[in-house]
Amino acid sequence: MDIKYALLGFLSWKSLTGYELKKLVTNSIGFEWSGNNNQIYTSLVELHRDNLVISELKPQERYPTRKVYSINNSGRHALKEWVMGNVEPPMIRKSFLIQLAWSDHLSKNEMEDMLKHYELELETQIMMLREQMRRGVINPARTARERYLWEKISENYLRSYELELQWTREIHSEVDK
Amino acid sequence: MDIKYALLGFLSWKSLTGYELKKLVTNSIGFEWSGNNNQIYTSLVELHRDNLVISELKPQERYPTRKVYSINNSGRHALKEWVMGNVEPPMIRKSFLIQLAWSDHLSKNEMEDMLKHYELELETQIMMLREQMRRGVINPARTARERYLWEKISENYLRSYELELQWTREIHSEVDK
DNA sequence: AGATGCATGTAAATCGTTACATGATTCA
């Protein structure tokens, strides 16, 4: 369950509430997935139960009480353990390739349509990424190295989508012949 | 649930048993995920319930009875519908990038170690893909176009991993300085 | 004798998504 470590990571940056974590997770590049309420609040409960974070209630005047989570030493330790061990290859799931695999019974026009759709989806993703990067992606940037790494991570996703788009266009032009 | 359509796709190629489908799914490039027993046998039951396939028992002498599934016209229709509609961007989940995001507190050596591990994982994936391609990946190849598409699909995965490896090496050499 | 292949499936647990539920505040 990566989400727990993603949350621990953000908490190793600074103390945050569930609500803030949700925003960070859904707005950061590469963390988007499973940034739903349920997982965040329940993961925080588990992290607390496992004694990796502490929480503190901070009442406010006009808004609901905030429950601020902070990482503790066990949490920092668990995070470091996870970061160093447990390296796995990326998991890539492209439904579209399965669709393409069984698209031979389509007419030329139908196939072009399919490819066009995929290109559009990819172009949209790329635009959103670029836009997000343009107006400054979240980046703790506590050191030059950290800033560099976070920039590289955005770049990674961008390049992945660009490669996919390029590949699709190649097929498109080949199928067009 | 893509797995159902992946199965329908293979059945649109030829009639197959659950056991054969399992082997195909786990050995084909891009279908590997969720090639576990449970999903295949239960999906086949659902496809049968939804009237997209028919099944026939074929007793054998020395081996257990085979349950051979065949696609029917509703199945072929459902497959075509799915292939043409419903185009979605790829889903990419790279745990490693989350690890990297929170790796700034590691020493230079520790970080190099991490990167080295990831490179090794990627190199292994690439080798396995190449090996699979070398000794002839599954490919219905009923038409020249279908052969071409299936080759492109293998190429897609290969290129994705190669891009990832290249990106990692870039970081590695930058971090080394 | 032990591993692998043939062939079927079930059960339990975890992970992930979507929707539900509440309620004040602020901005257009």
Place this chain on the structure above:
DNA sequence: TGAATCATGTAACGATTTACATGCATCT
């Protein structure tokens, strides 16, 4: 007045993984 933001969470469902369960045949 309606939408968005602040802030907490729960419930239900669906997808996915891992492990369990059986038994004969064939190969090393």
